[in-house]
Amino acid sequence: MINRRLLNIIFILLLLLSAKTIAAGQDGGNDSSLIKNDRNDVQKIKVLIVYQSKYGSTKQYAQWIHQEIKADLVNIENGDKPDPAGYDIIVIGGSVRIGNIVVAPFIKEHWSVMKGKKVVLFTTSATPPQHPKIQSIYEKSLPEEIRKEIKYFPLPGRISTENLTLFDQLLIAIGKIMEQDETLKKDMGKDFDGVRRENLLPLLEYLEDVKSILAGKK
Numbered sequence: 666m667i668n669r670r671l672l673n674i675i676f677i678l679l680l681l682l683s684a685k686t687i688a689a690g691q692d693g694g695n696d697s698s699l700i701k702n703d704r705n706d707v708q709k710i711k712v713l714i715v716y717q718s719k720y721g722s723t724k725q726y727a728q729w730i731h732q733e734i735k736a737d738l739v740n741i742e743n744g745d746k747p748d749p750a751g752y753d754i755i756v757i758g759g760s761v762r763i764g765n766i767v768v769a770p771f772i773k774e775h776w777s778v779m780k781g782k783k784v785v786l787f788t789t790s791a792t793p794p795q796h797p798k799i800q801s802i803y804e805k806s807l808p809e810e811i812r813k814e815i816k817y818f819p820l821p822g823r824i825s826t827e828n829l830t831l832f833d834q835l836l837i838a839i840g841k842i843m844e845q846d847e848t849l850k851k852d853m854g855k856d857f858d859g860v861r862r863e864n865l866l867p868l869l870e871y872l873e874d875v876k877s878i879l880a881g882k883k
């Protein structure tokens with residue numbers, strides 16, 4: 666008699682326990698082993714953020730990205746040489762300077778290693794990101810073979826004349842004389858600051874998508 670009552674109690678306890686486990690799985694509780702696996706797979710994705718920044722605007726964007734995703738962050742401005750080989754996703758940032766993307770040589774030099782990985786490029790510039798000139802600078806800086814494999818996000822940069830070296834002030838003055846586009850010419854040499862965290866939203870959304878896709882494959 667006692668044994669039968671004990672068995673009933675154990676049976677009810679087991680029922681309650683399994684109902685709780687199912688509920689946790691349905692409402693997204695972290696006890697679900699499926700979710701644990703997903704998270705682990707996403708965490709296995711290795712991300713490298715490489716950037717080159719003379720006056721800090723590209724660095725600011727790189728740091729904001731680093732605050733959002735688990736990644737190694739390397740500044741190549743001072744000669745550090747990261748090896749992209751061990752990474753799944755490589756985010757590369759650099760400014761547009763005298764009509765060139767400063768990190769284009771890094772991409773070309775490491776392309777044999779980065780090919781087949783997910784590569785994201787962002788640039789900072791004085792020219793508005795949507796201006797056709799930015800697209801032509803992008804096309805001039807990198808061959809089609811590379812461009813078709815990477816995702817590009819041009820972002821607004823920053824210029825504060827008092828921080829520029831004399832040489833850079835001179836370069837900008839010459840650039841202003843040579844500029845053919847009257848609207849761009851008018852604004853050249855003027856201070857501006859277009860660096861905003863929210864400019865990164867499309868890039869961060871893209872990174873999240875890529876991480877999920879790669880995690881599914883792992």
Ligand SMILES: Cc1cc2nc3c(=O)[nH]c(=O)nc-3n(C[C@H](O)[C@H](O)[C@H](O)COP(=O)(O)O)c2cc1C
Binds near residue numbers: 717762792823824
């Ligand atoms: C010497 C010099 C040349 C530049 N040339 C260009 C250019 O050709 N096109 C452009 O859109 N912006 C140009 N810029 C603006 C930079 O791209 C912008 O200031 C950028 O935010 C700088 O990045 P950093 O703060 O990471 O160094 C130039 C800036 C300097 C100082």
